[in-house]
Each structure stands twice: as C-alpha cells, then as structure tokens.
Amino acid sequence: MTASLTPLTRTGFTAALRAALRPGATVALGDGVGSLRCLDDGGSVGAALSAAASEVGSVRLVLGWLPAPIDGLDADAFAEVVALMPGWGVRDVLHSSKARFLPTRLGAIPALLADVLRPDVLLTRLARRDGLLQFGTEVSWQRELIGGGTRTLAVTDTSMPAADAGPALDPSSVEVIGTVATGPLQVPQRDPEPIHDALADAVLRLLPEDARIQYGPGQLGTALLRRAQVPLRIDTGLLTDAVVDLDRRGLLAGTPSATYLLGSDSLYDWADGRPILHGLDHTHDLTRLSRGAPLVAVNTAIEIDRYGQINVEGMGDKVIGGIGGHPDYCAAARMSRGGLSIIAVPTQVNGRSPLVERLSRPASTPAHDVDVIVTESGHVDLRAADWSQRRALIAELFTK
Numbered sequence: 001m002t003a004s005l006t007p008l009t010r011t012g013f014t015a016a017l018r019a020a021l022r023p024g025a026t027v028a029l030g031d032g033v034g035s036l037r038c039l040d041d042g043g044s045v046g047a048a049l050s051a052a053a054s055e056v057g058s059v060r061l062v063l064g065w066l067p068a069p070i071d072g073l074d075a076d077a078f079a080e081v082v083a084l085m086p087g088w089g090v091r092d093v094l095h096s097s098k099a100r101f102l103p104t105r106l107g108a109i110p111a112l113l114a115d116v117l118r119p120d121v122l123l124t125r126l127a128r129r130d131g132l133l134q135f136g137t138e139v140s141w142q143r144e145l146i147g148g149g150t151r152t153l154a155v156t157d158t159s160m161p162a163a164d165a166g167p168a169l170d171p172s173s174v175e176v177i178g179t180v181a182t183g184p185l186q187v188p189q190r191d192p193e194p195i196h197d198a199l200a201d202a203v204l205r206l207l208p209e210d211a212r213i214q215y216g217p218g219q220l221g222t223a224l225l226r227r228a229q230v231p232l233r234i235d236t237g238l239l240t241d242a243v244v245d246l247d248r249r250g251l252l253a254g255t256p257s258a259t260y261l262l263g264s265d266s267l268y269d270w271a272d273g274r275p276i277l278h279g280l281d282h283t284h285d286l287t288r289l290s291r292g293a294p295l296v297a298v299n300t301a302i303e304i305d306r307y308g309q310i311n312v313e314g315m316g317d318k319v320i321g322g323i324g325g326h327p328d329y330c331a332a333a334r335m336s337r338g339g340l341s342i343i344a345v346p347t348q349v350n351g352r353s354p355l356v357e358r359l360s361r362p363a364s365t366p367a368h369d370v371d372v373i374v375t376e377s378g379h380v381d382l383r384a385a386d387w388s389q390r391r392a393l394i395a396e397l398f399t400k
Contacts, residue, residue: 008178010043047072
C-alpha cells in the first residue's frame with residue numbers, strides 16, 4: 001500500500017491508470033454513492049479513465065450499481081462496457097454500441113466477477129480511520145475482488161463516512177494513489193405520497209412479530225419506516241435516510257444490515273462508525289436470509305402478470321432499472337418460516353394498471369416467489385393457491 005496522502009489530481013490519477021492498465025485488461029469501477037467521480041482539482045474521473053483506456057486500447061470496463069452518471073465517461077473509449085445494473089446512472093452509457101447490460105440478480109454478481117468478468121484492476125474509494133483502510137458507504141462485491149487478488153487502486157476520501165462491518169483491509173492488497181475530499185453522492189429521499197402511506201399501512205398490518213424487514217429505496221420504503229409504530233429489524237440491501245428517523249424514534253431494533261447507503265448527509269453522518277455494511281455474499285445470501293427470524297421482503301413492481309410474475313426492469317424497450325436484489329429477497333422471504341414475500345403496488349400508476357396480460361420484458365422475479373400482493377384496496381395471499389386460483393385472486397384484487 002502506498003502511504004500517499006497527496007490530494008489526487010487528474011495528472012496523478014491518469015498516470016496511475018496508465019501504469020496499471022494493459023491492452024485486453026478488464027477494469028471495474030467501484031459502485032454506489034462512493035463511486036469515484038471527481039478529483040480534488042475538479043478533474044473528472046470518468047474523463048481520465050476514458051482517456052487512459054483509449055490510449056492503452058482494448059480495455060473492458062465493468063460497471064456495477066451507479067445511482068448517478070459518471071461525468072465524462074466515454075463508452076466508445078473502451079473495447080466494451082458491461083453494466084451489471086441498467087438504469088439509474090448508466091442510461092446514457094447504454095446508448096453506445098460498445099455497451100451492454102447483463103440480466104443478473106445482485107446476489108450472483110460476485111460469482112460473475114470471480115469468473116467470466118474477472119477484473120484485472122479495481123478502482124475504488126475508501127475511508128481511513130486510525131490509519132486503517134475501510135469501506136465507506138458500500139461494500140457490495142468489492143471486498144471479494146480485493147480478497148481474490150484483484151489489483152486495487154484506491155483513493156481515500158477525507159469526507160467519507162466509514163460504515164464497514166468487516167475487518168480493515170489488508171494494506172498490502174491496496175495501492176492508495178491519493179486523497180480527495182469530495183464525500184459521497186447526495187441523494188435525498190422523496191417524500192411519500194398518500195398512496196404510498198396507504199400501501200405502507202397495509203403492509204405493516206401483515207408483519208409477523210419480531211420479523212426482519214427488507215425494503216427498497218423508493219417512496220414506499222420511506223413510508224414503511226416512517227409509519228412503523230413498533231420496533232423493526234432491518235436486513236436489507238440498501239439503507240436510506242428513513243432509517244435515521246426510525247432510530248431517532250426509538251424503533252430501530254438492533255444493528256441494521258445492508259451493503260449500500262443511499263441518502264444525504266443525515267444518513268452518512270449517522271452511519272459513520274457503525275458496523276452496518278457487508279458484502280453481497282452476506283446481504284444477499286439466500287441461506288442466511290431464509291433462516292432465523294422471519295424475513296419479510298417488501299418490494300414493488302412495474303408490471304405484474306395474471307399469475308404473479310414480476311417485471312422490475314422497465315416497459316418494453318424502455319429500461320428503468322435493473323433486476324437487482326428483487327429476486328434474491330423475494331426467494332429468501334418465500335423460504336423463510338413465518339416470512340412473507342410481499343409485492344405492494346398502487347392499482348394505477350400514471351393512469352396505467354401494473355396488472356398486464358403479458359409482461360413486456362422477461363420476468364425479473366418468478367410468480368412462485370411472491371406470497372402476497374398488496375394494493376390500496378386490499379391484499380391477496382397466494383401461498384396456498386394453485387395457478388388458476390392465483391389468476392382469479394389477482395384479477396379480483398385489481399378490480400376492487
């Protein structure tokens with residue numbers, strides 16, 4: 001590990017990249033709100049990486065979950081760009097003929113990166129505490145890459161919280177090439193609308209005692225935590241600002257578990273120093289999730305077909321998001337004794353019903369991993385229903 005505490009400029013960053021990259025190499029950019037974006041001199045990480053890749057030639061880029069675009073990133077500078085989570089921050093990148101996205105559940109990403117997509121170089125941002133290097137606002141798949149011997153170029157951020165639940169990183173496995181003070185990306189949550197409050201209230205009435213809750217990053221998840229009146233245990237993929245309010249109200253039971261943070265300084269300040277974040281091998285492990293206290297997965301859908309198959313990616317050719325952890329948590333909750341896999345949706349979204357005769361994209365989550373569908377007008381329990389009964393129950397729910 002280089003003990004560099006020098007503010008990182010585009011010149012220094014580009015030099016480090018050129019020294020690490022070789023023709024035919026695969027480089028992975030650490031994801032989440034801590035993904036490298038801007039250098040201390042205002043230089044663009046995306047532009048510098050693109051320039052270095054273009055000069056070296058035949059470099060493949062792997063992108064994980066990006067909540068916002070990487071300014072200056074030129075997909076055409078690479079041999080190919082592989083996105084593991086479409087939507088969010090990679091929409092513009094995917095317009096390039098060099099870019100493609102893989103349909104994969106989040107829990108399968110570590111296996112992909114250990115095999116057919118194995119990177120030669122990881123670029124990441126870390127926090128330093130008491131001289132030790134830790135992950136700050138996400139762990140995701142990165143710890144496994146470092147542990148597997150991937151060459152890692154790291155930038156330490158003096159404004160980054162440290163919420164890593166794992167041990168400090170082995171200093172011999174990381175090359176620190178400089179520091180920045182830009183902090184994580186700010187993504188304030190949107191306040192729920194009355195429909196989200198109604199859905200959250202309906203879901204909360206279904207929760208078994210002492211359950212673990214998985215929730216998503218949208219308005220429904222915010223409403224769920226805001227409207228809770230009993231303590232909740234959080235075992236999820238992504239923590240948002242709403243968990244801070246839950247804790248301030250004395251309703252956060254135990255230490256939450258997640259692999260990403262997504263929010264504002266309210267969340268990042270609260271998370272600093274807490275052992276919250278784990279790798280995907282922990283947060284999305286179906287065996288762990290399905291054992292112990294009942295797991296209730298609360299998710300939504302863009303489309304639901306007549307049997308309960310779920311599409312969360314988009315409509316037709318329009319990509320809105322990725323498959324993500326949706327099938328991981330739905331399957332784990334389905335297997336959890338006393339748990340529930342819940343899909344909560346309004347009966348109308350922008351004048352359109354989410355219930356369709358046929359999904360416009362391949363199914364993200366299979367019907368047999370959906371236990372309950374909730375709308376503002378009621379819910380249906382599908383656990384003991386055969387295919388014809390499921391079709392009848394779902395149709396009745398959406399015609400109430």
